[in-house]
Amino acid sequence: MTIEHAIVRTKPKPWGSLDLRPWSLASTRDGPIGELWFERPGLAAPNLAAPKTALLLKMLFTTEPLSIQVHPDDAFARSIGLANGKTEAWYIVSAIPGAKVAVGLNYPRSAAELRAAVTDGSIADIVHWQPVHPGDVIFIPAGTIHAIGAGIVLVEIQQHSDATFRLFDYGRERQLHIENAIAVATAGPREIQLPAERLSGARTVLTVNSYFALEQTDLAPGSVWMLDAPKETWLLAIEGHAQLGSTRLAPGDAVFLEADHAEIEVGANGLKALLAYPGPKVNPAALTERGAAGASCVSHASPSALPAGLETAALKQSETPNWLL
């Protein structure tokens, strides 16, 4: 039974940003921050080590292009002594005009052609660049060559892994991993990505795969919801506010839950949030509205036994978050 307000760890990166607002007030005095990692609070204190999570939730802030890179699948990762591979997905929070990402190659190449393109730097011209806009979702299965351009803020959900093989880094002096990269890369166009699927007015499945489901939730002002998290679950607020159990959620706040459930009381401006939990299936019961069906107040009596006005009053009361009163 776990509900935790995630802590945020900052990661300096040469391609990062000096302005993380409104997502974080962390200091950038020592240089640009590229990533915010949301972690279970126990992991910050050695004495209170919490179990590692299968998923890793991050925000990325880019002012320069990231390296062109690829991640291994589980089989390759294990063959070189790593715990697992890395499949990831991005949700674009904001993007300057013309911002772009690269996913896959523009057309199939042989391993020799890929190697030549890495050697002479033309790899940056043969990856498939596409413009991105807020709300776009990009699925990056292991083996997909990819890069993130400048001027983007995005949320990344991924298998918890550091296994990144860089093919090209625009002359920055970071290590490349060309042999491993060529060994794991699919040297061709990206896999077709299934479109987002709307489950209800409040829930849209952005992507679901063997490793994780990523949903966008749009909760109406003043509504009350039950979040059910049988397995590890992350909720990250993007817009608006809410109260989740004893935790106040504002943009950039994340909560971790496992084998637990929590009530979400949505603030006056609604709540847009991302919800992530292990795949391979969507959990229809992950989020259910309270109050709308009268579950919390009317269930003790047959609804038909209540005068219509009283029933409405009871529902209204149950939909008004206590902390707003």
Ligand SMILES: [Zn+2]
């Ligand atoms: Zn990556």
